[in-house]
Amino acid sequence: MSAPVLIVGGGLAAATAAATLRESAYDGDVVVYAAEPHLPYERPGLSKGYLMGEKDADSLLVHPPSWYAEHDVEVRTSTRVESIDPGAHTVTADGASQPYAKLLLATGATPRHLRAADESGAPVAYLRTREDSDRIRSALAPGRRIAVLGGGFLGLEVAAAARAAGAEVTVLESLDQPLLRVLGPEVGAVFADLHREHGVDLRLGVQVTGFDGDGRRARLTVDGSPAVDADLLVVGIGATPDVSLAAAAGLPVDDGIVVDSRMRTSHPDVFAAGDVARAHHPVLGRSIRVEHWDNAIRQGRVAGHVMAGVDDEARDLPYFFTDQYDLGMEYAGSVGPDGYDEVVLHGDVPGRVFRAYWVAGGTVVAAMHVNDWDASESVRAAVGRRVAELV
Ligand SMILES: Cc1cc2nc3c(=O)[nH]c(=O)nc-3n(C[C@H](O)[C@H](O)[C@H](O)COP(=O)(O)OP(=O)(O)OC[C@H]3O[C@@H](n4cnc5c(N)ncnc54)[C@H](O)[C@@H]3O)c2cc1C
Known part of the structure; x- marks a missing residue:
């Protein structure tokens, strides 16, 4: 019996790669290791419809639960891969070694933490998982005060959801416009106007210099601006790729697992896709790491094809979307x-x-x-x- 294709990660890139293997008539075993206690799901709703209570958890799933049995794909939920050994073609999970023929690392990214906030005693939330979204949602109610640190897409979407729930919202951003790094000042200003028109106290070009709290309330000291009191502080200051398995195994890592446009790492049987991958982009002529939904689908598909022996290359330009109000x-x-x-x-x-x-x-x-x-x-x-x- 030949070794399976192993996929590490329970997100969109992982589930897309599994589907592509089957669509490509790959008939060997496929096993997905997912650290979270859920079948692979999509994250955009976590800061939009799901956060607002308009969509349920099933609507986030990449494939319906029955799909996995129908396509003979095994998902081991709540199972974190602890290490990989590309030379021996094995991974370790639950203390046991598991051989593989091909390995895909689709481990995504983790929110960047702010230690000063975490250690302050203030109620602090990050947003990456279903449980994170549930926690933030439980704090959204008329009159509740939500402070959002970071005027990127995630922070702005949380602000919009919180306003829709009737909460009072303050967004604190150190740059002069929201989304400045992605959209520049001209279009960033459109988002600033949008949020102010919807009643957000949007403070731009400010530095939070102090965090304090008693477990139920947060107090933020802001340089040159009044202090902010909140019932919950949501920190949205970016994410870092979850490269630990690759780095420990000695695979090249550079703010992401380095892969070519066919999602191949330096080891011929190890692939990476989605938020965790820094891929060479043949059209742009440089390597990029993209944290977007569409990229997870496209790279997951390329990885699935190439692992199944079907040539493919990720050539599409980065694409993303947002919904706010x-x-x-x-x-x-x-x-x-x-x-x-x-x-x-x-x-x-x-x-x-x-x-x-x-x-x-x-x-x-x-x-x-x-x-x-x-x-x-x-x-x-x-x-x-x-x-x-x-x-
Ligand atoms: C709140 C939120 C809103 C978003 N909104 C948008 C949007 O509007 N538009 C857009 O284009 N993009 C959006 N994105 C980005 C998009 O969701 C991501 O690009 C996409 O989820 C990446 O998919 P992925 O499969 O690469 O990683 P992930 O979805 O992060 O999945 C990785 C999975 O791997 C698991 N894992 C990690 N390490 C291990 C291990 N060792 N063993 C087993 N499992 C492991 C993790 O637990 C996780 O479940 C949003 C992201 C978030 C968090």
Whole structure:
């Protein structure tokens, strides 16, 4: 009997890779190790519909529970892989060694923690898992005070959900606009206006200098701004890729497990995909690590294909979406380390129905639409074109 394909991780990349193996007629054993006590699920709802109580846990599942038996894929939930040995082709979990033919690391990312907050006695929440979302949801009620540290997508989505529940929300961001690093000041300002119009106390360019609390309440000291009292502090300051298995095994790691565009690590039978992978992007001509839903699907699919012996390559441009209040947006492309020269805006920016194109050297490097769903395809197609060709 030949050794199985082992997949480490119970998220979207893992479940997509398992499905792709079966779609590719791979008929060997497939085993998924998932550290969480759940079947593989998707995370975007954790800060949106699920957090707002509009969607249930089943709606988050990548595949329905019956799918795994139907496709002969074994999922070992609540089972964390402790180590891998690429030379011996084994992993260790629950104290036992398990051989594999091919191994996919799809271990995702973990929220970056703020030690000063964690040790302050303040009630602090991070958001990555279903349980995290449940905990935050239980704190959302009219009149409750929620402080959010970090004006990135996650922080802003939590702020929107909290406002929808009638909570009082303060968002603290050290940069001069929310989403500044991803969208730049021009489009970041659109999100600042959006949240202020919905009653968020959005404080930009501020530093939190002190955390205090008694287990039930948090008090944040803010440089140059009044202190913030809250019933819950949600910290959304980014995530770090969960590279520990690869690093301990001596596989190349550089803010992510280093893989080529076919999701192969330096070891021919070990692959990585999703938030944990730093992949060479053949179109962008550089390596990138992408923490987005679409990337987990695309890279999971490529890993599944290549492990099944079907050639494939991850060539699609990064893509992501967000929903906040009545604003929905989709973004495609990537502004490289050299930044952009200008943002070209088409449409009704104050009315929040528009398209934005980030341009470097006369070429569109990233594009998005806000509430302009007919432009969904055209903004993606604009990336890589000359700015003069935009209509
Ligand atoms: C709250 C939230 C909202 C988001 N919203 C959006 C959005 O609106 N749009 C968008 O494009 N993207 C969004 N994302 C990002 C998107 O969800 C991620 O890119 C995606 O989940 C990555 O999937 P993954 O399979 O790579 O990793 P994950 O989903 O993180 O799954 C990794 C899994 O591996 C498990 N694991 C780790 N180590 C081990 C081990 N040693 N053994 C066994 N299991 C292990 C972890 O417990 C975890 O369950 C959001 C993310 C979060 C957290």
